[in-house]
Amino acid sequence: MPRFADIAFPTAVRQSFTYRIPAEASGSDDAIASVRPGMRVWVPLKSQMAIGMVVRIHDEQPDFETRDIARVLDSEPVLSEELLRLTDWVHRFYYSSMGEAVQAALPAGMNFLAEPYVRVTGERTDISLRGIEGDVFRFLAEHKAEHEKGTDISLKEVARVWQTKGERALYRLVKKGLIEIWQIPRIRMQPRMETLWEWREDVRAQLASDGVDVVITSHFPGISGGREPKWINGLRLLSALPLPSTRQHILDQPEITAYVWNRIRESGLVASREVPAGQVRSVLPYEPDGISVLNDEQENIFGPVLEAISSRTFRRFLLYGITGSGKTEIYI
Incomplete structure (x- = not known):
């Protein structure tokens, strides 16, 4: 061993x-x-x-x-x-x-981080303290009494409740030996999340049945008949995009600037939801005609990669070559 x-x-x-x-x-x-x-x-x-x-x-x-x-x-x-x-x-x-x-x-979300926690030392919780130190100590003592172990409150949670003054009081309590701060490894994977934007459910139904112009006039009757704000045209362009989509893909459209997108968000017609990044389907356009033809050496390297993809077999590949040797074409 x-x-x-x-x-x-x-x-x-x-x-x-x-x-x-x-x-x-x-x-x-x-x-x-x-x-x-x-x-x-x-x-x-x-x-x-x-x-x-x-x-x-x-x-x-x-x-x-x-x-x-x-x-x-x-x-x-x-x-x-x-x-x-x-x-x-x-x-x-x-x-x-x-x-x-x-x-x-390491896989996305897996790391070397630890989370600081706070707990009261000893059994006595009736110690008399004044000011913010007393308030924080009583808060931790009550937490200990309410929980079986009394050790599952994070430093982040304490700081959120007591702000900066409470954090300073914590370290004074540590010096007095009344509490201790220790760390617990954060071992669970936290998947990277991405925000997807989509039409509100009722707006999506109205778009499907009546079209974007009816949506605009029904939600913004004050602008019909006059000069339309620039963001209204952006709303029309957005109706032609496949949603849900990411903010970045939406802003890739030339006519939808950050200002236009912010106005669309503020209108309340779109809603967001968080999903693991791995579940976000690619919405980038696929243009195979724009891909360069591989030379013989690249074809020999690409063959095993294509075979693994076609057979849906997981394999790892390392493209190793000097700058300009054609690695990017194989990757694309």
């Missing part, structure tokens, strides 16, 4: 750091005993705790005292050995740190 793990952190430091896999876990079913390359771990780093990525496990005893891994955050590796080899090549070729290369390879 390997006894040591090399761990990379998302900093500019190029080297990895060696930690000990605790001896008491080596022969047990503890999660720490099953640590593997590609897993994130919670470890002490200087005077605080940090999240790092295991890039190698081994039995090579370092010539310095090592610290123990405190917690394994993943039940399975989030990066495969193949991706770890790729990140190792990237960090050597581009002279970046291993941790920075690893962070770039």
